[in-house]
Amino acid sequence: YPDEIRNYFCDGSKWGINIVYSYEKELLGTAGGVKNVEDFFEDSTFLVISCDSLTDIDLTDAVGFHKEKGGVATLILTEVEDTSQYGVVLVDEDMKIKGFQEKPLGGEAKSNLANSGIYIFEPEIFKYFPPREQFYDFGRNLFPDLLSKNVSYYGYRHSQYWNDVGGLDQYQQGNFDALEGKVKVDIPGKKIKEGVWVGKNCKIQEGVVIIPPVCIGDNCTIKKDAKLFGPIILGNNTIVDERAVLYRGIKWGSGYIGKDTSLIGAIIG
Template identity: 40%
Template sequence: MKAVVMAGGLGSRLHPLTAKRPKPMVPLVNKPVLFHILSLLKHHNITEVVITVKHLAHHIQEYFGDGSKMGMDIRYAMEESPLGTAGGVKNAEWFLDKEPFLVISSDIVTDIDLSNLLQYHREKQAAVTMALKRVSNPKGYGVVIVDAKGGISQLLEKPEPSQITSNIVNTGIYILEPDVLNYMQTDTKYDFSYDIFPALLQDKAPIFGYLANQYWRDIGTIQSYEQAIVDVLNGKVKHIDLGNKISNGVWAGRNVTMAGDVCLFGPIYLGDNVKIKKGATLYGPTVIHDGSVVDRKAWIRHSIIDQESYIGKEATIYQSIVSQDSHIGSDSVVIRKLVHDEPQTETVSSLLPSPYTALKERLMTGYSYSF
């Protein structure tokens, strides 16, 4: 089976993480999100892939190339103008054949069993099989109504609260028969949920839902992205290799250097070429991405430090995301903030009580936190 990976979105809701990179290249712990999607495909012997690209496409093409380093055959379908979820797949029709194919979004974290999904699709002789997930709060998702035999009878894309009658949602993972592409014209914008699936339902085409019980999370927002990282660090997502485990709950990439008195309380991931200097303390869940430096006596808890950033001497970072190429000055205090690539000094959140000294004591002794 071949696969189409949708990777052309802007990722505006993930700003500032997407200020210098396309959304699929945002790092999920140790690798870009798209790398983990492709690794999942390969795990299920799906090695022929076309990636739909548009925004900052060269970042994706330069990183993955032809896929040979991953043991895959990767091609690219460039969108000159936005074509929507379905229009982007139609634009990649040249890559596909007469067999069913997988469509998967690149802004999700999942370990859904794609082999079982294909088997279910064949058993049901479906035109479309949609991977579904039961969630606690379906607000903001595409809600799906499924009958007793697994057939999909209704799709409600981001309905109003009064319209929600199900907690089963669309995951953005589909298996399609090639005839579905006949519902589209080339170089035309189409959306699966708003255009193609309703047309198929109107024609009484067999659309089935596969209710998955594995991990799945949409990471289209900062809050969801943060939670996915916490879940990966806590081992809730299968098939993600964090690499070298240097102590209980602490993983490290290549060429990590640390002073002998550094204190690490996992789960923590340290990327390639990270430097942690004398007297620094890190509490998990925390990720320090490639090339970043944590200077002497800095204190970081429950935070994400993006690539090539600098955390100054005796700085305090708590429940924050520091974006790529940022500089946090010495003695700075960054609490519950998104920091873009500008120098920061004495940044104290107005949401938290003062005086700061009392607050810091509470944080260092286990002050409760949650994203």
């Protein structure tokens, strides 16, 4: 959905950043897409961050580790409990990468360190890539190729929050974790009490019960005797009618939740 992405983020000025886009007529893979914008990085160390990760990893510390090790690449690694859901990375005592296992079962796993999809590279990494406009993948191609050529690169183990938002369950958990302070995210709205944020021009009528954490967007109306049991996120222009009960859910965009309705664990666009 390139058009939707660009229409939403535009030039990035809303967030105080400058966004430049690269369009691919045909998908070039995770690494091929980076090769295609090689000139953008000039001759300096650069980061590649997967867009579907929610994290507050200390990138400054990670870059410091990368510089200290002196490798051509550093993969940021995260500890996982269920290795069967991730490709895991094998490292030696110096955190030098020695190999990979693709989604091993618990008893077969030789590591519990997963590839987080965040990488630090030196510009000379591009000499190990094929020419531009060719499909090339970090996990399937580049990293195994580096090992086969005995190129030294490393893994940085972090201890901060990381969520691979690959489905609705992870998406919901990431939003809830943000409300619960498990990941450093700015919550919109005015904090009216611990764990409750309310946007502009909201109306909360008598008898409403709000159990934190709850984030209510702008121009929302919560009618009398409605109950919100957090974690709850309500998007802008939402109306929650009388005696409705919401439990652990997300409601984005404008909309209406009717009288006496019960929503449990719902994600509504």
